[in-house]
Amino acid sequence: EVDGRRISWRPLDSPSLAQTKLFLVNKLRGELVTRADPLGRPTLERRLRKMGLPKGLCFVGRLDFMSEGLILATNDGQLARTLEHPSSAFQRKYRVRVHGALPEWKLAAMERGMTVDSVKYKPMRVHVEKGAKGGTTANSWLQISCREGKNRQIRKVCSSLGLQVSRLVRTNFGPFGLAGLAAGDAEAVSPSRLLRLLAMSRKFRP
Template sequence: MERLQKVIAHAGFASRRKAEQLIIDGQVKVNGKVVKELGLKVSATDRVEVNGIPVEKEEPIYFLFYKPRGVISSVMDDKGRKVVTDFLPELKQRVYPVGRLDYDTSGLILLTNDGEFANLLMHPKNEIQKVYVAKIKGIPSREKIRGLERGVQLEDGKTAPAKAKVISIDKKKQTAIVELAIHEGRNRQVRRMFEAIGHPVMKLKRESYGFLTLKGLNVGDMRELTPHEVKQLRALATTKPNN
């Protein structure tokens, strides 16, 4: 027996929070009757419908994907550009990305059909550390790197403390490679942080997500997460990060 909102989320209809709202709004039926009770548990034999569409209980699946640049972190694009799900093998489940990476950013992104899991990882209070490597214009001073670590003022508020280090510099080309670890997930945050200190990003890659890395993968490759990795991610999401 599982909670109704969890079954809806696992089926890929919505996150658990949105599934709860669907129930409250009377858009969900169980065995032909409208249900507005959030605590209701259903079994595999119960017939669940959302706005008249049957909910088929799916086995949750979890993928780690090495997203190339020039790919949209979505399941579809009205401009016909490539999306992350184009790289998936043929599946019965409806899989979608957990969060997003910008079109021009490469690196690690997760995909799943488990709405509750995705919602847990993306919740602002449960942010997992993400490590990025950026090629930037100019060579940042030690003070600017310390500024990134203390937090920089953006239009949507000051960023949380981060970890930053210069990996290499090219004096001739006046560029630098900098590693930046953050726990937040604001829109284009890493790019905006570097812009705020006067060093625009030329190229950006997400190297890791929590304990997960791109080891063994080439650009465009994908692999399934192990059950242990999924369990570890759930544990990380409920543990306050240490900066």
């Protein structure tokens, strides 16, 4: 029970609640979020197994090879699908370093939502750190929030606006953040926090 409410969590293809594990992982730049790579490049799966995490984890909120930051990993495939499903509407937050001019119209375009190469991207909230708005072409840090996770969407949107992404770090996914988690580290989510997450999940409300 959570706050006096009974949570039903026994789908047939999932482990029991007692066996369900969820980990917060701070992905390194230069590793693939996959279980194997035919080219032999570093993979997150291989590194986590060396750290002693369970085999065969499902990753939530994939990041590309050169991106870094927060990824969730779980042994429960149903939980992973629920957390990633658009209906869950979990907010993703990123810090993004870009090179290029930042006039107001570019920021407004991102906040309206854009279509790039026939793919429609929903509005994103954008904040420019250190007052870099205007015509400068120096490197600037953006804080970007969105509620969808399409393939390389931030890189594609920025590129279409003439902004070159040189670093991309996810700092938050839903109620979870990177605070206190060093680069490359992983930590297990406590059972009580996991229960609260399940209670938040629309699909598993009683």
